[in-house]
Amino acid sequence: MxxxxxxxxxxxxxxxxxxxxxxxxxxxxxxxxxxNSQVQLAAQVGNPHxxxxxxxxxxxPSNALWCTTAAIMAYVMITAYGMPLIFAAAAGxxxxxxxxxxxxxxxxxxxxxxxxxxxxxxYLDILRYTTPSIMAHVWITSFCIVTxxxxxxxxxxxxxxxxxxxxxxxxxxxxxxIGSSVGDIHYGGEREFQWRLFGQGLNTMxxxxxxxxxxxxxxxxxxxxxxxxxxxxxxxxxxxxxxxxLDNWRTAVFDPVTQSFxxxxxxxxxVIVMILxxxxxxxxxxxxxxxxxxxxxxxxx
Amino acid sequence: MNVGPETIVYILEIVVGGLxxxxxxxxxxxxxxxxxxxxxxxIGTGTVQLAxxxxxxxxxxxxxxxxxxxxxxxxxxxxxxxxMIMIDATMLTGSWIYAYAVGAPFASAKVNYDPITGFxxxxxxxxxxxxxxxxxxxxxxxxxxxxxxxxxxxMIYYPLMLxxxxxxxxxxxxxxxxxxxxxxxxxxxxxTIEGFHDPKFKKWPTAFRSCLAASFILAIVAVLIIPIATxxxx
Numbered sequence: 001m002x003x004x005x006x007x008x009x010x011x012x013x014x015x016x017x018x019x020x021x022x023x024x025x026x027x028x029x030x031x032x033x034x035x036n037s038q039v040q041l042a043a044q045v046g047n048p049h050x051x052x053x054x055x056x057x058x059x060x061p062s063n064a065l066w067c068t069t070a071a072i073m074a075y076v077m078i079t080a081y082g083m084p085l086i087f088a089a090a091a092g093x094x095x096x097x098x099x100x101x102x103x104x105x106x107x108x109x110x111x112x113x114x115x116x117x118x119x120x121x122x123y124l125d126i127l128r129y130t131t132p133s134i135m136a137h138v139w140i141t142s143f144c145i146v147t148x149x150x151x152x153x154x155x156x157x158x159x160x161x162x163x164x165x166x167x168x169x170x171x172x173x174x175x176x177x178i179g180s181s182v183g184d185i186h187y188g189g190e191r192e193f194q195w196r197l198f199g200q201g202l203n204t205m206x207x208x209x210x211x212x213x214x215x216x217x218x219x220x221x222x223x224x225x226x227x228x229x230x231x232x233x234x235x236x237x238x239x240x241x242x243x244x245x246l247d248n249w250r251t252a253v254f255d256p257v258t259q260s261f262x263x264x265x266x267x268x269x270x271v272i273v274m275i276l277x278x279x280x281x282x283x284x285x286x287x288x289x290x291x292x293x294x295x296x297x298x299x300x301x
Numbered sequence: 302m303n304v305g306p307e308t309i310v311y312i313l314e315i316v317v318g319g320l321x322x323x324x325x326x327x328x329x330x331x332x333x334x335x336x337x338x339x340x341x342x343x344i345g346t347g348t349v350q351l352a353x354x355x356x357x358x359x360x361x362x363x364x365x366x367x368x369x370x371x372x373x374x375x376x377x378x379x380x381x382x383x384x385m386i387m388i389d390a391t392m393l394t395g396s397w398i399y400a401y402a403v404g405a406p407f408a409s410a411k412v413n414y415d416p417i418t419g420f421x422x423x424x425x426x427x428x429x430x431x432x433x434x435x436x437x438x439x440x441x442x443x444x445x446x447x448x449x450x451x452x453x454x455x456m457i458y459y460p461l462m463l464x465x466x467x468x469x470x471x472x473x474x475x476x477x478x479x480x481x482x483x484x485x486x487x488x489x490x491x492x493t494i495e496g497f498h499d500p501k502f503k504k505w506p507t508a509f510r511s512c513l514a515a516s517f518i519l520a521i522v523a524v525l526i527i528p529i530a531t532x533x534x535x
Contacts, residue, residue, distance in 0.1 A: 173357055181344045242394075260366065278392060282437055292428060
């Protein structure tokens with residue numbers, strides 16, 4: 001274990017946390033992932049809205065695309081033109097953000113236009129001030145992930161054998177999978193349906209009945225980002241940060257050649273701790289909230 | 302390339318890796334879009350996406366380990382551990398949101414009692430939903446699925462590296478074989494499953510057969526890949 005490697009792993013964990021948070025907020029502003037099924041349904045059940053609608057693809061493939069685009073440009077800049085690593089990452093992220101802007105605009109216009117028969121309008125003001133926010137978050141995500149990949153390939157020892165674009169592809173898929181699994185629940189389960197009874201999932205009867213009024217005026221996607229940045233985004237960042245940090249920490253502390261058993265055993269220890277923590281969450285939720293009042297059957301465990 | 306006895310072993314390793322991925326997907330508790338609205342039990346995303354996210358994190362760890370050792374067992378084990386860490390971190394942070402933001406107790410609608418903790422489930426299933434959150438049985442099942450996915454990904458990567466010696470090409474081909482098997486398994490479970498306690502889990506032999514056929518064809522193509530360096534590339 002050397003201090004430089006540990007510092008790098010800590011930096012990677014911090015960058016991954018920021019990447020996870022910005023990825024989730026990007027998907028909330030653009031209403032990209034699973035909860036977007038409700039946004040699309042809303043107009044069809046008579047609730048036209050002012051929510052952005054950028055279902056370009058599932059979060060993992062689309063984030064893999066942005067991160068790989070950024071990584072390829074960074075890789076070319078580093079290997080062919082000798083650009084400093086951090087500037088190359090920034091330049092690559094800028095390209096990814098531009099790509100995302102093009103896809104977002106076409107997705108919003110296309111999807112809203114196809115719902116014209118349900119009275120869904122295309123709002124140009126939404127398009128004008130939401131798209132740059134989405135692009136900015138994609139820039140942050142791509143920059144952080146390309147920087148993590150650069151650290152793994154050029155700085156961290158042992159150097160990772162994969163080239164930067166493939167590492168960015170895999171981390172992009174992973175951050176998208178985590179954003180889609182964690183942050184989406186805060187947006188879909190909580191923010192989209194704030195007037196239903198608290199403490200339960202969405203009743204199937206209420207599908208498409210999303211909240212359309214904001215704290216002031218009509219709700220738009222920036223309001224959703226404001227809400228989800230308080231818990232959903234940081235939790236996503238924590239999930240991705242834990243993944244990157246714990247996975248690399250064990251091979252940074254223990255030498256993978258001579259102490260591979262210790263590195264693997266440490267990983268299994270983390271897994272057991274997380275299983276127990278989830279059990280604690282389950283137990284405390286059951287104790288605090290109790291069974292649903294309408295239930296008529298057997299309650300005892 | 303030279304076709305010898307070791308080629309048969311490489312093909313078998315790739316086929317076993319593909320089968321592990323295909324069966325491992327059946328263990329991962331995914332509820333799809335309804336789970337993101339706390340309307341179904343499991344993780345709120347797609348099967349393939351989550352399986353790929355964890356399996357490929359394992360592949361990254363396995364690739365790093367293979368760059369420093371040729372011993373198969375640490376490579377497989379580190380791949381499995383990398384995948385398990387990813388899926389557990391995801392499920393744990395997801396559980397925070399279910400417990401502390403949506404404020405719902407975790408419950409499965411597929412069984413009356415959790416097979417691991419013995420907790421009763423029906424009283425805690427919200428009206429109009431088919432469960433919510435990630436109960437312990439789903440969490441453990443997901444961990445087993447990630448273990449199989451991580452071992453499978455590493456087991457596909459290992460022979461490819463021995464054949465062509467190019468980490469980038471081996472990784473991309475391993476990702477491709479991984480996705481094929483994950484998608485086949487996902488069709489088999491129709492997109493959502495709660496884990497090994499779900500009645501849909503009994504359908505795994507169908508996925509086993511289709512993954513066997515697909516992995517075998519892909520394995521034959523994979524062992525014929527010529528390293529870029531010897532064909533005049535970079």
